[in-house]
Amino acid sequence: MTTTTMQADLSSRVPSILPTQQGQFWGGQWHARAGAQMLDSINPSTGEVLARVQLATTDDVDAAVRSAREAFPAWAATPPLERARRLREAAARIRANAADLALLDAADCGNPVKAMLFDAEIAATQLxxxxxxxxxxxGETLPTANGSLNYTRREPLGVVARIFPFNHPFMFAAGKIAAPLAAGNTVVIKPPEQAPLSTLRLMELLADLFPPGVLNCVVGARDIGAALVSHPQVAAVGLIGSVPAGKAVLHGAADTMKRTLLELGGKNAMVIYPDADLERAVDGAVRGMNFTWCGQSCGSTSRLFLHESVHDRFVEQMVALLAQRHRPGLATHMDTTMGALINRTQYERSLGFIASAREEGARLATGGAHPKDAALAKGFFIEPTVFTGVTPAMRLAREEVFGPVLSVLRWSGEDDLYSAVNGTELGLTASIWTRDLVTAHRAAARVEAGYVWVNDCSSHFIGAPFGGYKQSGLGREESKDELFEFTQVKNVNVSLQ
Structure with a gap:
């Protein structure tokens, strides 16, 4: 094996970086249960079992939440700068272990290891x-006319449950504890059952950093998520997931009137005007679809609206760039630019969308099948796929695929364009490409989405509120807004007479 190959192929290192713990973490300790039901964590690139972890029970959930509740008063009373010091130390530990964490995530969730290094950096930056x-x-002081002192306080809520999906497991595990912990809440996290290993490794890295009960973790499927959401001592739930999952959280949280922060799905539009810089826009269309993650991203611009005057030339250039830039490969190889879908369920779902698009009359421009490379035969791989001739009524244009399938729609008039762009119940992101300033602002105002790029796509900016319109979610993340989601305002009036 050559030096270059050894550097690129990291799969042999995976067994040495697996988490050593298999159970649940609460109260500052690991809890392994004799006879517990086990979960196989599968490598999506190879179909092989990476590790076995214990599934939590509802009793585990109750114990973890109670531990978090007991730890809450002391953590809420901890001086803010001391809470900040511990969060910064968590970021330092993540950076020190970033290469191993990225490789572990790549093996467990199927995303390319090189991209997962960026995920680790994002998580550390959020902390x-x-x-x-x-x-x-x-808080603030408020003027009164009766000789009293009136002021407000921002106080933490209590126990916060954070539930997140399989597409960026470590980034979400580490990044999404930051805001609630900074605000003085305690946290119980539930990683995705499809890819839990990097979260367990995070718990190992941070086990001694926070007081017992401040940071806790339970591993399980929907029943464990439901138990967290309905637990009477959980004060708030933050979910990143699908629209059905968000609706389930709202139903489960209703009886106890929990605060909810929901970042849900998207069927996001990218609009190309005839005056756009086509070279940059073609690059943007490829980037915006997030083919690196196999399209498994809620922010993917999966509906590409091309003006009829540039349609054919744009598609030709985009297909050529896509073939040059993205070819499925083993996620644990440093030169891989497009990984595998998380599991067979997502793989077959994506193939189902491809089949239905063909049946409804869309034209396949590229991709649409499992790659022919024998080394990828056992993994959940699909070629980057583009359909043209898509109409707003087709299933491919209406439903979130969460797979590597881009639909191209042709437009001519703005009124019909925005009727189609806004014609879904989702509104997470949008991307507008034009050289005209007036057109750009008019388009940004007309599109019904919570996060809009102009002549750009996919970029996130720490401090800029991220969240959706309509059924794409409630609340905002990645900003001061996320911090305040986990606080409540108390008003105090002191008579000075």
Missing amino acids: EFFAGLVLEIK
């Missing part, structure tokens, strides 16, 4: 960002 905001958790 540092919210550490820097701890002194912003403050």
